[in-house]
Amino acid sequence: MPSCPRCDAPVDDEARYCAQCGAPQTEDAAEELDEYVQRQAEQVSGGGGGGGSDGGGSDGSDAFPSKEDLTDREQLWRRGSYVLGYGTVVVALTRVPAAESWPLILGGIAILPPIRRLTAEPLGSPLKREVMAGIYAVFALIGIALFVLLP
Structure with a gap:
């Protein structure tokens, strides 16, 4: 009985993937896995399958362009939003x-x-960046006011 090259677990002769670690055992299985991972990566990044539905507009009303389609200003907004939000x-x-x-x-x-x-989806279109910043500002001001007013 052969063993998996990744984890050394015993593998059946006809197995396409290792039952222990999931590593592909044949060349066809490895290619299938690579194609699957590529499709998933495109879906997650928003870069594929949409048929050009991302507007790419810089006014904040775009339909989620991929990272490569973002301008420097939009990338800075996105990074700043993550830092500010998580912080x-x-x-x-x-x-x-x-x-x-x-x-x-x-x-x-x-x-x-x-x-x-x-x-x-529920609103029919994505929120504009300005609206997101306004909502943040309102909640932040309420939180700061409560911090100052409450002992």
Whole structure:
């Protein structure tokens, strides 16, 4: 009985994949796995299968262009949103029992770029960047006000 080259587990002669670690055992299985991974990567990155439905506009109303299609300004916005959102959530989590932490957590979540994707379907279109920043600002101001006003 042959063994898997990755984990040395025993593998059946006709097995296409290792039952222990999932490594492909034949050349066909390896090619099939590579194609599957490519398709999944394209779906996750938003770069494939849409038939050109991403508008690529720089006004924030685009339909999620792939990372390669983003301008430097849009990439900076996305990176800044992640830093600001996760930073706010982390700071708020340090004060969780306090009342001001909950608006800060909501604000941090609201500014994260994936929220645009999540809200696009029920709302009919993605939120503009300015709207996301406004929602963040409202929640952050409420959280800061509660921090100042409550003992």
